Amino acid sequence: MRRIPLALAAVLLCGSAVALSVPAQAAGTPEDTAIARALDAIKRNPEAVRTAEGDRYEVWKANVTETGAAHVRFTRLFKGLPVTGGDFVVHLTPDGSFDGVSVSLEKPLAVDTTPKLTAEQAAAAAKEQLKAKEVGTPQLLVDAAGGAGRLAWQLPVTLEAGAADATVDATEGRVLRALPDEHxxxxxxxxxxxxxxxxxxxxxxxxxxxxxxxxxxxxxxxxxxxxxxxxxxxxxxxxxxxxxxxxxxxxxxxxxxxxxxxxxxxxxxxxxxxxxxxxxxxxxxxxxxxxxxxxxxxxxxxxxxxxxxxxxxxxxxxxALDVVGHEMTHGVNQAEIPPDGMLYTGESGGLNETTSDIFGTMAEFYAANASDPADYEIGEELDLFGNGEPLRYMNQPSLDGASVDCYYNGVGNLDVHYSSGVGNHFFFLLAEGSGNTPYGSSTTCNNSSLVGIGRTKAAKIWYHALRHYFTAGESFKNARSDTLAATAELYGKCGTTYRSVARAWAAVGVGSALPIECLIIPVWDLVWEEWPRNPIPDPGPYKWLHKIQEKGSLETIEVGVNITHPRRGDLRISLVSPAGKEYLIKAQNREDREADVTEVFPVRLGGVAEPGEWTLVVEDVVKGESGHVRGWSLLY
The missing domain is CATH 3.10.170.10 (Elastase; domain 1)
Incomplete structure (x- = not known):
């Protein structure tokens, strides 16, 4: 990797020294601007990068993403010594605002830089402890690979098995590690x-x-x-x-x-x-x-x-390949979420397993090995049950006889390998869609029809959420919010991809198909058909009409609904065409105890959108509580 010349990258001196930077509005490439803003962010937020007296930071690389967000990576020197594990990344939003830091150093360095072990003694210690044939010249540095700094000597050594770089504690004289440098x-x-x-x-x-x-x-x-x-x-x-x-x-x-x-x-x-x-x-x-x-x-x-x-x-x-990818992902999970990844119990445990199933599957697709064709089945090559069946199915998790397809209160009480079905089902629907797909058939929990966004984009969203949003106690509800936040950051808020993520979660019983804030985005040109707010008969159906003026050839239309009701699960909602064909939008669901229905539902027509009066039918199935239709609209 090419290091950016210091004359161009700028050097930031911290502690009592003077901070040198370039103006926030510096001319040049987007990377130059990002570097200047990152330097300014460090000056304003020294605690975020664990600034210590004697620190000096050098720009290593600046990445500006397609969205305009930037990530500027720095190396660290402490009192003139390089710091292994002292690097960090400053994150900037597309408008240049400070958006946090990725840093592994746990606290500011406080290291005595006078070694108790001389370079000659360090070389002798490495030669003796590693049985080295030869040793090179030691270099003094600060070793912060474990999150806390200590003074160490690093030197090349020649071992029986080949060349390596050895690190020796400059205080205790013991070899901390020896990393092979082999052909x-x-x-x-x-x-x-x-x-x-x-x-x-x-x-x-x-x-x-x-x-x-x-x-x-x-x-x-x-x-x-x-x-x-x-x-x-x-x-x-x-x-x-x-x-x-x-x-x-x-x-x-x-x-x-x-x-x-x-x-x-x-x-x-x-x-x-x-x-x-x-x-x-x-x-x-x-x-x-x-x-x-x-x-x-x-x-x-x-x-x-x-x-x-x-x-x-x-x-x-x-x-098998997907099993190896699954286990490696548990390590990624632990590395991202302190202290040990998403807690391996309750809903977070199910999401932990979902994450590993997702990326085990993605590794299998990446390998593209004809002897083990990629699919959305986990461990299908193992045949552990002796009947040719895999361990888990992502398209319809319940096929294994124990996993669940849909969320319900109490799903976290299941074994984590079975509650993972909710997240696995979500990911499959998001990536491949519902109905018949090349990787098996998949139904939804709300009778909706989904079109997938592709596994590459779906995996990118999940990984972004894992890295930047998921926490140790993650719930399915939080995972919905966090994947939507990740989608907004990557692809924009309330766009097609954003709505697809919301619909996929709704399709497995988690949340609404679209948050209310997206219903009032001006670019949607969504205008409610306002009606007198007469109560919905309790129980009973009520009908509202909306007229399509011209005939059109459409695969899908969208129905925006804004209904107040204390218990949305009591409601059954359908759309009826001018010819009398009924499309079920939302079924009654006794388990759904949330209030109100404020979302957009896709309706797959598969052909012609008839001109004439389309009817929204809202039926309150359960007696006891009443609601009102505030408005609805067709998007076509």
Missing amino acids: TATGTGNSIYSGTVTLSTSAAGLLGYRTIDPLRGNSRTCNLNHAWSGTCTTFSDFNNVWGDGNPLTAQTAAVDVHYGAANAWDYFKNRQGRNGIFGDGTGVESRVHRGTGWVNASWSLSQKVMQYGDGVNDASPLV
Whole structure:
């Protein structure tokens, strides 16, 4: 990556020093303007970037998105020393306003920069503790990789397995880590579920090759050899040809996991702009052959590793590509939402699982492997039940016999793998739409008809919400609000995509098809047909008329409804054409205890919009409470 020259990027000195910046209205590229505004934002919000006496910030890169929002990344020096893990990103809204900071440093640095260990002693410590053949010249720096700073020496070392960069604590003299710096090798793997695949491995001298992926942060795949914990041995091979397709061969499961982890990594990087699970390019460990007869796969919150069992009789490893992507996403979830991702219980637990199912599926689509065609089924290659059925279906979650398609009060009491059905169903409807699709049929919970926006856009919305809006205790109601906020940021508020997100949530029983504020957006040219606010008969139907003047060929029209009622679930609403054909807009729903109906409903005509009088029929099905129709309109 090319560093922006300091003369152009500007350097900001903090603490008691003078802050140098460029004017907020600086001429030049949009990136130049974003940099100037970011520098100004740091001056005004020093606590946001954990400013300490002696800090200096250098611009590394400025990205201006299509919407005009900007994200300016800075590196940090402390008293002249580079700070590993001290980088941060300043976010700006399209109008240039400060929109927060992404920063991993937990608090301002307060580090004594005088080392107790000399450079020579650091080199000796690295040589002894790592059994290094050679050591290079140490460089003093501040190591803040864990969120808190400490003084350290960094130096290149040559190990038995190859070159690495070692970091040594400058106070205690212990090696903190040694990251391999190895040459890339391309191997061939014979997998269980994905056929013959290409693997990124590392040349390892006398060991031949190892399942360490230098292209993806030195992620490694290792063998627990049926232990539950303890030493996990990196696989090695002399000819760089791995596995034989037999699940009972130790290397074969490693092929599936190494391949799956690479595709999930590449999906997040190339489609969502994320550099690894932790967003910092650091690789992850994948442990295969965990335990005996373990029919599971998991992400370890404490160890931050992925673990895979070999299934019944150790003959069916749970290492399919979408399963690997699912587990990696649990790591992304934990990395984004403190302290351990969305809480793995209640509705947040269901959304946690939904998130992993979504991106496990997206990784499968990204790989485009003919041996494992992409779909919206989870774990379909595993055949854990012996009947060819997958673990879960996203198009109709209830097909598994336990998951739910629609939201209801109390859904959070289910196992998180079953309550996830609400979010999975939402995502499928948003991406692919309702009815018959290339990936199975999907019905809605409110009898509506939806057209999908495409999985790429749907996944981008979910990822944006995960990164910027979801919290540990996320509920389905909050997820609706948060995905709408993410959509507004990415694609605009109250536009077609925004309305599609709202409709998809309404289609699984979460919220209205459109928030009320979108009904009064001037560009919609939505004018209510005002009527005397006579009470809706309780119970009984009431009719209002609206006239279409000219015949038109339309696939879909939209019906805007504004009704006050203490319990909207009591109402059944339909639209009747001049020829007498009825289109059900909203069914009665005893579980829906919310008030009022203020939204826009799509009605799929599939052809001709007849001229003449169209009738809105509102029926209060349950006696006891009455309401009023404030107005309604047809959008066509």
